[in-house]
Amino acid sequence: MNHPLPDMMSGTMSKIREMIGANAIVGDPITTPEGVTIIPVSKVSFGFAGGGSDFMPKSGPAADVPFGGGTGAGVNITPIAFLVCKGESVRLMPIAAPASSTLDRLVEQAPELIDKVMAIIDDKKKAAQEKKAAEEEALTAE
Numbered sequence: 001m002n003h004p005l006p007d008m009m010s011g012t013m014s015k016i017r018e019m020i021g022a023n024a025i026v027g028d029p030i031t032t033p034e035g036v037t038i039i040p041v042s043k044v045s046f047g048f049a050g051g052g053s054d055f056m057p058k059s060g061p062a063a064d065v066p067f068g069g070g071t072g073a074g075v076n077i078t079p080i081a082f083l084v085c086k087g088e089s090v091r092l093m094p095i096a097a098p099a100s101s102t103l104d105r106l107v108e109q110a111p112e113l114i115d116k117v118m119a120i121i122d123d124k125k126k127a128a129q130e131k132k133a134a135e136e137e138a139l140t141a142e
Contacts, residue, residue, distance in 0.1 A: 004067050005052045012071040019075055039083040046075040
């Protein structure tokens with residue numbers, strides 16, 4: 001005799017798979033006329049429960065044991081941020097309140113911080129190259 005509980009649980013799990021796909025977490029990209037691409041990012045959480053019981057008959061064959069049971073699931077999808085892509089720059093724009101810990105804030109700000117450091121380095125390299133070119137030009141002019 002096949003027990004109905006595994007069928008109930010697999011049916012509920014297949015419904016959860018239908019509801020939660022990759023697009024529930026990282027949404028479809030949206031491109032603006034200015035060439036900016038915005039990608040929504042969400043947090044997905046879900047719960048699942050199932051159970052049942054066999055009821056032994058007071059009389060009759062044991063093969064005809066009645067079963068009572070049920071399964072259920074809940075899904076919560078919360079938008080948390082947007083990835084904003086413009087040219088070579090990618091920024092994470094959080095929707096929620098700022099992170100509570102210093103480490104969390106540092107991780108959130110890392111891409112912007114790296115962009116700023118790279119810009120400073122590039123500016124210093126450019127200034128050094130211009131200075132060197134000016135010195136070489138002065139030497140050749142003498």
